[in-house]
Amino acid sequence: MNNNLQIPADSVGLVKPQSIRFEEPLVLACGKVLAEYDLVYETYGTLNAKADNAVLVCHALSADHHAAGYHSESDKKPGWWDICIGPGKAVDTDRFFVVSSSNIGHCSGSTGPRSINPDTGKAYGPDFPMVTVPDWVKCQKRLAEKLGIIQWAAVAGGSLGAMQAMQWAIDFPESIRHALIIASAPKLSAQNIAFNAVARQAIMSDPDFHGGRYYDFDVVPASGLKIARMLGHITYLSDDSMGDKFGRELKGEQLNYDYRVEFEVESYLRYQGEAFVNHFDANTYLLMTKALDYFDPASQEGGNLSAAFKKTSAKYFLASFTTDWRFSPERSREIVKALTRAKKDVSYLEFESNHGHDAFLAPISSYLDAFAAYMRHIKVSGE
Amino acid sequence: MNNNLQIPADSVGLVKPQSIRFEEPLVLACGKVLAEYDLVYETYGTLNAKADNAVLVCHALSADHHAAGYHSESDKKPGWWDICIGPGKAVDTDRFFVVSSSNIGHCSGSTGPRSINPDTGKAYGPDFPMVTVPDWVKCQKRLAEKLGIIQWAAVAGGSLGAMQAMQWAIDFPESIRHALIIASAPKLSAQNIAFNAVARQAIMSDPDFHGGRYYDFDVVPASGLKIARMLGHITYLSDDSMGDKFGRELKGEQLNYDYRVEFEVESYLRYQGEAFVNHFDANTYLLMTKALDYFDPASQEGGNLSAAFKKTSAKYFLASFTTDWRFSPERSREIVKALTRAKKDVSYLEFESNHGHDAFLAPISSYLDAFAAYMRHIKVSGE
Numbered sequence: 001m002n003n004n005l006q007i008p009a010d011s012v013g014l015v016k017p018q019s020i021r022f023e024e025p026l027v028l029a030c031g032k033v034l035a036e037y038d039l040v041y042e043t044y045g046t047l048n049a050k051a052d053n054a055v056l057v058c059h060a061l062s063a064d065h066h067a068a069g070y071h072s073e074s075d076k077k078p079g080w081w082d083i084c085i086g087p088g089k090a091v092d093t094d095r096f097f098v099v100s101s102s103n104i105g106h107c108s109g110s111t112g113p114r115s116i117n118p119d120t121g122k123a124y125g126p127d128f129p130m131v132t133v134p135d136w137v138k139c140q141k142r143l144a145e146k147l148g149i150i151q152w153a154a155v156a157g158g159s160l161g162a163m164q165a166m167q168w169a170i171d172f173p174e175s176i177r178h179a180l181i182i183a184s185a186p187k188l189s190a191q192n193i194a195f196n197a198v199a200r201q202a203i204m205s206d207p208d209f210h211g212g213r214y215y216d217f218d219v220v221p222a223s224g225l226k227i228a229r230m231l232g233h234i235t236y237l238s239d240d241s242m243g244d245k246f247g248r249e250l251k252g253e254q255l256n257y258d259y260r261v262e263f264e265v266e267s268y269l270r271y272q273g274e275a276f277v278n279h280f281d282a283n284t285y286l287l288m289t290k291a292l293d294y295f296d297p298a299s300q301e302g303g304n305l306s307a308a309f310k311k312t313s314a315k316y317f318l319a320s321f322t323t324d325w326r327f328s329p330e331r332s333r334e335i336v337k338a339l340t341r342a343k344k345d346v347s348y349l350e351f352e353s354n355h356g357h358d359a360f361l362a363p364i365s366s367y368l369d370a371f372a373a374y375m376r377h378i379k380v381s382g383e
Numbered sequence: 384m385n386n387n388l389q390i391p392a393d394s395v396g397l398v399k400p401q402s403i404r405f406e407e408p409l410v411l412a413c414g415k416v417l418a419e420y421d422l423v424y425e426t427y428g429t430l431n432a433k434a435d436n437a438v439l440v441c442h443a444l445s446a447d448h449h450a451a452g453y454h455s456e457s458d459k460k461p462g463w464w465d466i467c468i469g470p471g472k473a474v475d476t477d478r479f480f481v482v483s484s485s486n487i488g489h490c491s492g493s494t495g496p497r498s499i500n501p502d503t504g505k506a507y508g509p510d511f512p513m514v515t516v517p518d519w520v521k522c523q524k525r526l527a528e529k530l531g532i533i534q535w536a537a538v539a540g541g542s543l544g545a546m547q548a549m550q551w552a553i554d555f556p557e558s559i560r561h562a563l564i565i566a567s568a569p570k571l572s573a574q575n576i577a578f579n580a581v582a583r584q585a586i587m588s589d590p591d592f593h594g595g596r597y598y599d600f601d602v603v604p605a606s607g608l609k610i611a612r613m614l615g616h617i618t619y620l621s622d623d624s625m626g627d628k629f630g631r632e633l634k635g636e637q638l639n640y641d642y643r644v645e646f647e648v649e650s651y652l653r654y655q656g657e658a659f660v661n662h663f664d665a666n667t668y669l670l671m672t673k674a675l676d677y678f679d680p681a682s683q684e685g686g687n688l689s690a691a692f693k694k695t696s697a698k699y700f701l702a703s704f705t706t707d708w709r710f711s712p713e714r715s716r717e718i719v720k721a722l723t724r725a726k727k728d729v730s731y732l733e734f735e736s737n738h739g740h741d742a743f744l745a746p747i748s749s750y751l752d753a754f755a756a757y758m759r760h761i762k763v764s765g766e
């Protein structure tokens with residue numbers, strides 16, 4: 001299979017999503033209850049006899065369970081974290097059994113706003129309950145139990161995914177040996193919340209939104225979602241990387257002096273926005289931004305993040321990137337400080353990169369090498 | 384008048400906008416021609432006998448000709464740069480005659496999209512031609528001539544206003560002695576353009592926009608303009624100032640777990656967006672963002688900014704603010720470098736401030752003191 005021309009030798013190869021239905025009701029942070037739900041997930045590598053080589057990979061705002069490998073030989077792109085997951089890669093599938101699930105509320109198979117609400121026989125839409133990082137961790141815990149995993153060798157993620165790794169360490173201290181927290185923050189800043197608020201405003205004020213019930217009208221709030229994604233995209237890239245990539249290059253030969261696309265960067269953003277609308281659900285976008293806004297593990301300890309980490313027993317690896325202005329290195333250092341104050345075992349690295357927040361998805365060799373070095377020190381039985 | 388309880392002693396007091404009609408056709412950078420147009424302006428102080436004490440103040444994206452003083456005794460706020468303009472202030476109206484005009488394309492009296500197009504007898508709307516910084520400078524030059532001003536003692540502005548000061552120095556080297564360029568940039572970055580592109584997308588995709596002909600439908604693209612303004616506002620403030628002002632403070636007692644306003648910062652942004660919609664025109668917003676995108680004085684010298692400054696004869700004062708991430712200090716330093724390479728006389732100061740880009744409008748004493756000190760050294764006859 002790996003000999004296929006399109007699938008590189010260090011890929012996990014062709015992969016297939018699986019699905020599990022959970023029928024035990026799930027009480028969410030918001031107080032509502034999901035009577036039943038599905039989780040879609042993928043696994044890469046093999047669980048060892050003692051089930052101590054399992055790594056949970058958590059996705060961020062717009063990704064899903066498809067973290068590595070290809071769904072078909074004609075796939076143009078592998079999973080979202082393929083640079084890190086595979087034989088010989090940082091999360092080495094020759095050693096580790098990797099699990100990657102889509103979170104509830106998402107639009108890629110796990111139960112979400114597009115799923116049928118058993119109470120009404122129609123899509124949930126805006127009635128899908130608000131979900132939070134702790135809710136997702138609870139779901140992942142149940143999935144782990146179904147897969148026979150009592151303790152993760154590691155839980156890893158970038159951005160919103162890293163927030164899940166943090167939450168795992170706090171909520172289930174005995175069930176995680178290492179937390180890998182990449183390009184993250186202990187909570188959103190006012191500016192982060194503000195960007196999310198604008199994105200939501202764009203979606204909710206699109207007349208095709210219909211209060212979230214657009215499925216009933218056979219439309220999607222495309223222009224609102226497009227604006228939200230364009231805006232998000234600006235915050236994922238650095239000023240430098242946009243400058244390097246596009247500068248002030250014109251799309252055509254000269255200035256139009258009209259409102260058609262004029263600069264390359266406009267063209268790029270519109271393309272990104274339009275491509276996104278074709279595969280992503282607006283209600284999910286709303287839910288994800290709210291989950292980000294709500295994340296604040298220190299809040300249960302009166303704002304003391306160090307206290308929140310006190311009872312954790314994981315070891316920590318943190319990484320940040322110099323030009324990430326969404327979750328800047330300073331935000332990672334806040335987590336590092338809280339962990340060291342709580343006397344935890346922490347490794348922290350700051351990488352030079354002009355990729356902005358998206359650096360955690362980029363093939364930056366210093367970052368991948370450090371990630372791999374950390375993972376090599378994680379002991380698994382039978383080695 | 385200055386004894387009025389509401390009008391402070393160091394105010395220029397009650398002021399009245401004036402208007403001049405220009406009937407000589409204006410050829411714009413885009414190639415189109417405005418056959419006639421009005422400019423609305425205010426003046427503060429007295430023009431001296433030699434007319435060598437005139438200072439032109441140029442406004443940025445959302446401001447207008449009302450730079451100082453009050454329009455009525457019940458006005459809650461003075462003009463947009465009242466902190467700098469008045470008796471004894473940086474631009475001391477006991478010494479200087481200050482002129483502040485609204486730019487064409489704007490929505491505050493000077494000819495713009497809401498004005499009647501003489502060709503059709505209806506509002507220009509989207510047929511109002513694209514306007515640029517050099518076009519505005521050309522208009523201001525004509526206004527200067529009408530007012531009997533051959534040479535400005537100084538042209539001053541912040542942000543887009545500062546771009547006009549730069550353009551003055553380049554286009555009319557003999558007509559300006561000092562250029563005060565505050566919180567500006569030599570051209571927009573790809574990221575700056577990207578934010579503008581998202582703002583325009585929000586306005587133009589509002590169904591009430593009607594291709595810019597919304598006046599005909601007796602509606603305004605309120606939700607699009609509101610989104611554009613909310614987004615703009617994020618870029619005017621610093622992450623720090625938003626953090627200091629709002630942090631993660633909740634609007635209510637606890638989390639709602641719904642899409643109503645939840646955090647203080649959301650409430651603030653929505654309020655700002657809604658207030659803006661009540662007084663600003665969406666077509667003008669589009670034009671202003673394009674004027675920003677187009678500004679690039681180096682482009683006529685093959686990208687060499689220093690060459691663009693070569694023939695200028697003004698002296699320069701530049702100022703930037705540490706937390707301004709829209710036009711960061713680095714962008715001001717690019718201008719300073721180009722000016723020094725062109726062997727021009729430049730003063731540059733970087734001020735500590737947590738106000739972000741809006742710092743140029745803020746009462747920061749170190750900034751106002753330096754501004755005043757520079758202005759004190761400008762010679763005017765009869766002193």
